[in-house]
Amino acid sequence: MVSAGMLEHGMKQVLTEKRRVWVKWYTPTRLGRWFILFLKPPTEIPADLARKTIEELFQVYSSSIVEVCEKYGIDLDPFHRILTQQYLKKTSKRSLE
Secondary structure, eight states: OTTTTSEEEEEEEEEOSSOEEEEEEEEEOHHHHHHHHHHSOGGGSOHHHHHHHHHHHHHHHHHHHHHHHHHHTOOSHHHHHHHHHHHHHHHHHHHHO
């Protein structure tokens, strides 16, 4: 998981009552936090955390799309239209309910 970018790791020296020991630690990266979050059942995810995480994911994903499109000379308009169509489809379903 470290090599996949999901965890950061390190070593820390800790003083116990009788000796010093080295403790290896791991902490999730931003990618790791996203992965962990989406492994949980939706009922266990606070709404504000879900919103924040989805916004972060969308920001990273959309910036990657822009970068690839610029590199290969691909027009971004179709992607914008897709997002708008999906949004309109969902909002129109809600208004019918």
